[in-house]
Amino acid sequence: MKxxxxxxxxxxxxxxxxxxxxxxxxLASISPNLLLIVTSSLGFLRGEREGMFIxxxxxxxxxxxxxxxFGFYALLYMFIGYGSGLFHxxxxxxxxxxxxxxxxxxxxxxxxxxxxxxxxxxxxxDFGYYxxxxxxxxxxxxxxxxxxxxxxxWKFNAFLDRLEEETPAGMASITTDLGQTENKTEEL
Amino acid sequence: MKKKNNYFIPTKYIFAALAALxxxxxxxxxxxxxxGETLGKMSGYVFVPFEMGxxxxxxxxxxxxxxxxxxxxxxxxxxxxxxxxxxxxxxxSRLMQSQYRLQEFEELYALDQGYEQFNKVAANxxxxxxxxxxxxxxxxxxxxxxxxxDMNVIAGSGLxxxxxxxxxxxxxxxxxxxxxxxxxAQVLSTSDLCFVKGDLQLMDQGLIRIEELKxxxxxxxxxxxxxTSHVSDKYHEGILIGYLNEVSLDSNNxxxxxxxxxxxxxxxxxxVLVITDxxxxxxxx
Numbered sequence: 001m002k003x004x005x006x007x008x009x010x011x012x013x014x015x016x017x018x019x020x021x022x023x024x025x026x027l028a029s030i031s032p033n034l035l036l037i038v039t040s041s042l043g044f045l046r047g048e049r050e051g052m053f054i055x056x057x058x059x060x061x062x063x064x065x066x067x068x069x070f071g072f073y074a075l076l077y078m079f080i081g082y083g084s085g086l087f088h089x090x091x092x093x094x095x096x097x098x099x100x101x102x103x104x105x106x107x108x109x110x111x112x113x114x115x116x117x118x119x120x121x122x123x124x125x126d127f128g129y130y131x132x133x134x135x136x137x138x139x140x141x142x143x144x145x146x147x148x149x150x151x152x153x154w155k156f157n158a159f160l161d162r163l164e165e166e167t168p169a170g171m172a173s174i175t176t177d178l179g180q181t182e183n184k185t186e187e188l
Numbered sequence: 189m190k191k192k193n194n195y196f197i198p199t200k201y202i203f204a205a206l207a208a209l210x211x212x213x214x215x216x217x218x219x220x221x222x223x224g225e226t227l228g229k230m231s232g233y234v235f236v237p238f239e240m241g242x243x244x245x246x247x248x249x250x251x252x253x254x255x256x257x258x259x260x261x262x263x264x265x266x267x268x269x270x271x272x273x274x275x276x277x278x279x280x281s282r283l284m285q286s287q288y289r290l291q292e293f294e295e296l297y298a299l300d301q302g303y304e305q306f307n308k309v310a311a312n313x314x315x316x317x318x319x320x321x322x323x324x325x326x327x328x329x330x331x332x333x334x335x336x337x338d339m340n341v342i343a344g345s346g347l348x349x350x351x352x353x354x355x356x357x358x359x360x361x362x363x364x365x366x367x368x369x370x371x372x373a374q375v376l377s378t379s380d381l382c383f384v385k386g387d388l389q390l391m392d393q394g395l396i397r398i399e400e401l402k403x404x405x406x407x408x409x410x411x412x413x414x415x416t417s418h419v420s421d422k423y424h425e426g427i428l429i430g431y432l433n434e435v436s437l438d439s440n441n442x443x444x445x446x447x448x449x450x451x452x453x454x455x456x457x458x459x460v461l462v463i464t465d466x467x468x469x470x471x472x473x
Contacts, residue, residue, distance in 0.1 A: 019315035020242040071213030
């Protein structure tokens with residue numbers, strides 16, 4: 001439970017940073033997508049279940065304040081968190097290259113989805129422009145920020161693991177990362 | 189450490205359930221206009237104080253950044269501008285004459301007086317859209333200050349946008365340069381109707397698209413004032429949107445389209461005024 005509160009708090013803090021400080025750091029009116037970094041890399045480090053919840057929560061916040069169609073960003077971020085989590089078992093490492101690649105891929109999926117559903121559907125066909133002016137710059141900037149914040153996220157993840165160990169067994173949340181892993185091993 | 193709960197639900201089912209929930213919400217919000225009112229109310233109290241605080245710090249940093257950038261630009265431009273000064277002094281005298289004429293026109297249309305008749309509430313921008321695709325922002329005033337959806341938002345000399353939803357102490361504003369914005373407008377001098385649509389592609393250049401301008405007599409020239417029109421059901425008449433940049437004839441040979449320069453500097457916008465009269469109520473009274 002404590003772990004969930006801490007994760008929730010992290011998402012809230014990131015959301016606030018995203019809409020205020022990060023906007024002032026924007027280069028050529030492009031700003032990095034911090035929430036996506038958090039969703040993607042925590043999903044990556046902690047598995048699809050947590051990635052899914054983190055993504056859902058992040059997207060939900062965006063929907064409340066900036067959404068046009070309620071639920072769109074929640075679905076998109078949840079999908080990204082879940083997708084990142086699917087590769088949780090494969091590379092669990094301090095190594096930064098794979099998470100970087102993964103964040104880049106997530107941001108690409110995010111950009112393409114936003115273009116497809118919110119722009120192409122309103123007959124804005126100039127894909128080349130949007131790709132080179134919005135999707136790619138955001139991707140590069142986001143990956144650059146990932147390099148800076150990934151170690152923090154990695155440490156945060158280690159902190160979450162410790163928090164979990166301290167949690168008494170009786171207070172066990174519905175699922176734990178270990179239960180998750182075990183379940184997955186069983187499936188395999 | 190081995191914890192296994194009996195009521196463990198496989199993640200994929202939760203995923204499917206949440207995805208279904210999202211899709212249902214999307215349909216609900218599309219058809220009924222549901223926008224998480226209560227959620228917005230609650231979260232407003234959590235986020236707005238933080239956003240206001242951080243925004244103040246952000247503003248300070250931005251100021252410093254702008255100052256540095258300004259200095260370099262200023263030095264580079266100094267020489268160039270010096271050469272222009274002489275030229276401009278000549279031109280100035282000629283323009284003064286036009287200026288008097290312009291003043292006459294402005295008095296005639298009483299544009300600035302028009303704003304006075306509305307009740308306005310000043311608000312700070314405390315958060316901007318998290319993504320890079322749209323141009324909406326959140327202000328620190330909401331229902332408690334009488335701000336409701338569809339109210340017009342202005343800043344200084346011109347139209348900023350419209351309130352799209354409001355919580356107790358916050359409101360979401362969609363600016364006119366947002367890609368989904370569409371404002372019914374008219375050319376001030378000729379009253380020819382047109383539409384002003386935000387466009388992400390033009391946003392970088394600081395322009396807005398103007399479409400379906402009916403201008404049979406070719407009267408719309410560069411610098412012409414574009415204001416909100418009398419036929420719009422949400423925007424008050426006569427609020428300055430921007431100045432005509434260039435127009436060209438559409439392929440249908442009937443209407444024109446082009447770009448306008450917005451009257452508001454959206455890049456450095458920190459404070460706005462919300463007109464708390466809705467257009468409908470003004471018409472009724």
